[in-house]
Amino acid sequence: MRIGKRSYQAVNWHSESGGVQWIEQRLLPHRFEQIVSPFPEEVAVAIETMQVRGAPTIGATAAYGLALAWKADRSRYFDYWVPRFRSTRPTAVNLFHACDAMQQCAETDPSNDEMIERAEAYAEAEVAANRAIGAGLAEYLAVGERRILTHCNAGWLAAVDWGTATSGIYHLAHAGEKPFVWVDETRPRLQGARLTAWELHQEGIDCRIQADSAAAWMMAQGKVDAIVVGADRIAANGDVANKIGTYALSLAAKAHGVPMYVAAPKSTFDLGCASGKGIPIEERDGGEVVEMDGVDCKGEVQQIRVAATGVGANNPAFDVTPFENITAIVCESGVWRP
Ligand SMILES: CSC[C@@H](O)[C@@H](O)C(=O)COP(=O)(O)O
Numbered sequence: 001m002r003i004g005k006r007s008y009q010a011v012n013w014h015s016e017s018g019g020v021q022w023i024e025q026r027l028l029p030h031r032f033e034q035i036v037s038p039f040p041e042e043v044a045v046a047i048e049t050m051q052v053r054g055a056p057t058i059g060a061t062a063a064y065g066l067a068l069a070w071k072a073d074r075s076r077y078f079d080y081w082v083p084r085f086r087s088t089r090p091t092a093v094n095l096f097h098a099c100d101a102m103q104q105c106a107e108t109d110p111s112n113d114e115m116i117e118r119a120e121a122y123a124e125a126e127v128a129a130n131r132a133i134g135a136g137l138a139e140y141l142a143v144g145e146r147r148i149l150t151h152c153n154a155g156w157l158a159a160v161d162w163g164t165a166t167s168g169i170y171h172l173a174h175a176g177e178k179p180f181v182w183v184d185e186t187r188p189r190l191q192g193a194r195l196t197a198w199e200l201h202q203e204g205i206d207c208r209i210q211a212d213s214a215a216a217w218m219m220a221q222g223k224v225d226a227i228v229v230g231a232d233r234i235a236a237n238g239d240v241a242n243k244i245g246t247y248a249l250s251l252a253a254k255a256h257g258v259p260m261y262v263a264a265p266k267s268t269f270d271l272g273c274a275s276g277k278g279i280p281i282e283e284r285d286g287g288e289v290v291e292m293d294g295v296d297c298k299g300e301v302q303q304i305r306v307a308a309t310g311v312g313a314n315n316p317a318f319d320v321t322p323f324e325n326i327t328a329i330v331c332e333s334g335v336w337r338p
Contacts (some may be wrong), residue, residue: 001155001156001161001162001163001199001202001248002202002203003032003202004202008023008157009123009127009161010022010025010052010054010057010060010156010157010158010159010160011023011052011057011060011064011123011160012063012064012123013116013119013123014036014066016109017036018038018040018071018127019036019037019038019039019040019068019095020036020037020043020061020064020068021034021035021036021059022034022035022043022051022052022061023052023157024051025050025051025052025053025157025195025248026049026050026051027199028194028195028198029194029195029198029296030158030295030299030301031301032215034271035051036177037091037267038068038072039068039072040065040066040068040069040072040073040084040134041084041159041244042065043061043062043065044062044065044084044085044088045223046061047062047085047088047089047095047213048066048068048088048260049060050189052155052189053153053158053191054092054153054154054155054157054158054159054230055092055093055095055158055230055231055232055233055267055268056093056094056096056126056129056130056158056159056160056164056267056268057157057159057160057189057263058088058089058092058095059092059094059095059097059098059126059267059293060098060100060119060122060123060126060160062088062099062118063083063098063101063102063118063122063123064079064123065085065300066082066085066098066099066106066115066119066248067102067115067116067118067119068105068113068331069085070086070102070110070112070115071080071112071115071316071330075313077106078106078197078253078278079211082099082102082103085099085107085162085205086099089236089240089282090230090280090281091233091268091281091282091317091318092232093114093232093233093268093273094232094265094268094269095270097267098122098267100336101118101122102115102118102119102122104298105118107300114302115294117242119259121262123160124271125267126159126265126267127159127160127161128332129265129266129267129331129332130156130160130162130163130164130167130265130332131161131162131167131330132266132332133162133164133167133168133263133264133330133331134162134163134166134168134169134171134263135168135296136330136332136334136335137165137167137168137172137228137261137263137330138168138172138175138248139173140168140226140259140261140330140335141168141169141172141179141226141228142172142175142177145249146172146177146178146179146180146222146225147180147182147224147225147226148153148169148180148181148182148225148226148227148228148249149181149182149184149198149215149218149219149226149228149230149249150165150166150169150181150182150183150184150192150226150227150228150229151183151184151186151192151212151215151227151229151243151245151246151249151317152186152191152192152196152229152241152242152243152245152246153186153192153194153195153196153199153233154166154228154230154231154245154263155190155195155196155199155200156199156307156333157199157246158191158195159228159265160228163199163230163264164230164231164263164264164268165228165229165230165261165263166196166200168201168228168263169181169200169205169228169331170203170205172268173203173204173205173327175299178206179205179206180206180207180208181196181200181205181206181207182207182208182210182215182223182224183196183200183207183208183210184210184211184212184213184215184245184249185209185210185211185245186212186245187212187245187289188288188289188315189288190292191243191297193208193209197209209291212245212248213249214301215249215252216248216249216252216255216256219253219255219256219258220256221253221254222285223266224256224258225258226258226259226260226261227244227249227253227259227260227261228261228262228263229246229249229260229261229262229263230262230263230264231262231263231264231268231272231329232241232268232272232318233268233269233279234262234264234268234269234270234329235270235273235274235275235276235278236269236270236271236272236273236274236275237274237275237276237323238326238329238336238338239275239276239279239320239322239338240262240264240320240321240322240323240326240329241275241276241279241281241318241319241320241321242277242318242321243317243318243319244264244316244317244318244319245317245319246319246321247319247320247321247325248319248328250321250322250325251325253325254325259327259328260321260325260326260327261326261327261328261330261333262321262326262328262329262330262331263330264329264330264331265331265332266331268319269331276320276321276322277320279318279320280318281316281320282315282316282318282319283315283316283317284315284316284317285315286312286313286314286315286316287313288313289307289313289314289315290305290306290307290313291303291304291305292304292306297302323338324338326338
């Protein structure tokens, strides 16, 4: 999608250098920087430290990283590199599907180029899926549901390109409609305020950031026509793991009769997981809750602490929304009603 007049993807193969290129998402929206690396360990660290994040982007980045590992260190591929990438983050199942796909390819003893082609095919399939999801979603949202609330960043930064939740919004805008988006800031890492609002702004889409705790009140006042979120893992019964706060949104949506759509590619489904009870939820450092960074009046990045020193913080990164709170799950092959 666009930044200014140029199109970018969140992660891609950088053929000039034979490495992986990604957007350093922790610097956004204040600084735009792309990193290129030929080292699989640096790619694994980029996933762990959330330089890249969002379920489909995590999967594609791991696929590229494993193509690099095949080239750099083939003898340790199965025993070290595949487990190394699988350990980078626990909740988004796309990561595990990508590792499985690259492992299967490696078992056929391919050339380095074939492994890179496999990773590219993996990433391209995600982009095609997201585009198709958007076309399906746009049909729903075009029927009067134009004040859309979204949570976290399920945009193109999270999904290589197009986004999952945002894809429908972009399709509507490209068709000349004028969607409006309430962007939940998404505590504690603020993916909504930092990333989604920036993405939408770059695409010229009207949006407004709000505190997560404002969402239910906006629904109570009839100012939200639909909620669209992404997912990190969808269990076989339709329970959906997504960014912390999604479950609370679903309760408010149900109470106010607001439709809640989940937009996700098939790579986010985990049919081996019977229900949300089996989904591993990432626990992150409490520092993310009590510390913040941003730019000061001179444009320099500063970190501040908002709570008393020595007070601990609880930081579950995801929650599970039960299927009965979800109106529909839109994926590339159609619409599923849990
Ligand atoms: C299209 S991505 C959907 C989800 O991955 C997204 O909503 C989300 O929860 C991302 O979490 P993050 O911790 O930023 O990787």
